Amino acid sequence: MTGSVFIFALARPKLVSMSVETVISATAPLTGPLTLIHDADKAPGWWRSAVIYQVYPRSFRDLNGDGIGDIAGITQELHQLAELDVDAVWLSPFYRSPQRDAGYDVSDYCDVDPIFGTLGDFDVMMAEANRLGLRVIVDLVPNHCSAQHVAFQAALAAPAGSPERDLFIFRDGQGPDGHEPPNNWQSHFGGPAWTRTVGADGRPGQWYLHLFDSSQPDFNWDNPAVHAEFERVLRFWLDRGVSGFRVDVAHALVKAPGLPEWGRQG
Numbered sequence: 001m002t003g004s005v006f007i008f009a010l011a012r013p014k015l016v017s018m019s020v021e022t023v024i025s026a027t028a029p030l031t032g033p034l035t036l037i038h039d040a041d042k043a044p045g046w047w048r049s050a051v052i053y054q055v056y057p058r059s060f061r062d063l064n065g066d067g068i069g070d071i072a073g074i075t076q077e078l079h080q081l082a083e084l085d086v087d088a089v090w091l092s093p094f095y096r097s098p099q100r101d102a103g104y105d106v107s108d109y110c111d112v113d114p115i116f117g118t119l120g121d122f123d124v125m126m127a128e129a130n131r132l133g134l135r136v137i138v139d140l141v142p143n144h145c146s147a148q149h150v151a152f153q154a155a156l157a158a159p160a161g162s163p164e165r166d167l168f169i170f171r172d173g174q175g176p177d178g179h180e181p182p183n184n185w186q187s188h189f190g191g192p193a194w195t196r197t198v199g200a201d202g203r204p205g206q207w208y209l210h211l212f213d214s215s216q217p218d219f220n221w222d223n224p225a226v227h228a229e230f231e232r233v234l235r236f237w238l239d240r241g242v243s244g245f246r247v248d249v250a251h252a253l254v255k256a257p258g259l260p261e262w263g264r265q266g
């Protein structure tokens with residue numbers, strides 16, 4: 001994770017169930033009446049003067065004693081933050097994840113990883129936060145997901161040029177047999193920002209872009225279906241009562257058109 005942007009929203013729309021088909025086909029903007037979540041959100045810009053306390057779930061409080069912090073532990077300690085006059089709590093990622101990058105590799109944006117608890121635990125935590133007058137902000141990780149995400153697994157199984165692959169950034173390689181990466185971009189974690197796929201027949205195929213770990217494929221934010229999918233994710237958490245989002249890697253969602261070589265003109 002690097003720099004962050006916070007966004008705050010007033011909407012509380014209905015849920016939409018997830019499938020690969022809805023991810024790929026949900027290109028139409030979601031519509032419907034918007035409802036305020038709670039009264040204090042009527043004050044514009046409440047976050048401008050708010051004290052926001054970041055909670056790293058893994059280490060904050062381990063209530064069940066298994067060695068890893070959990071959502072129930074956060075619930076247990078929220079009163080301490082309220083007594084400090086904290087206005088809002090920002091939760092670092094707690095979503096379902098293989099944990100290759102401390103939860104910033106999300107395989108399901110609308111579920112709690114079992115190491116932290118359940119969605120039921122989250123709802124209990126929200127209820128306690130509301131009782132204490134604390135707002136909750138959750139992390140949004142829109143630049144990339146986990147390679148285990150159902151949409152990326154579908155992309156790997158789909159052919160070049162398919163709608164499934166267009167949710168991500170797949171390109172043919174350069175050089176003989178495409179064995180060189182599509183460009184010279186480097187990963188923040190070291191090495192090329194591209195990994196070559198291997199087909200079911202064992203033959204090398206296209207490459208996919210990952211600005212971070214190879215297990216974190218970048219989404220294609222030029223595709224309206226990606227916008228629609230993240231609108232669904234925002235709505236899911238707003239519906240559970242959160243007051244806003246901290247946006248991870250917001251600066252890198254949009255890639256230079258044509259994916260030009262880094263450091264070279266033209």
Ligand SMILES: [Ca+2]
Pocket residue numbers: 062063064065066067068069070115
């Ligand atoms: Ca625990």
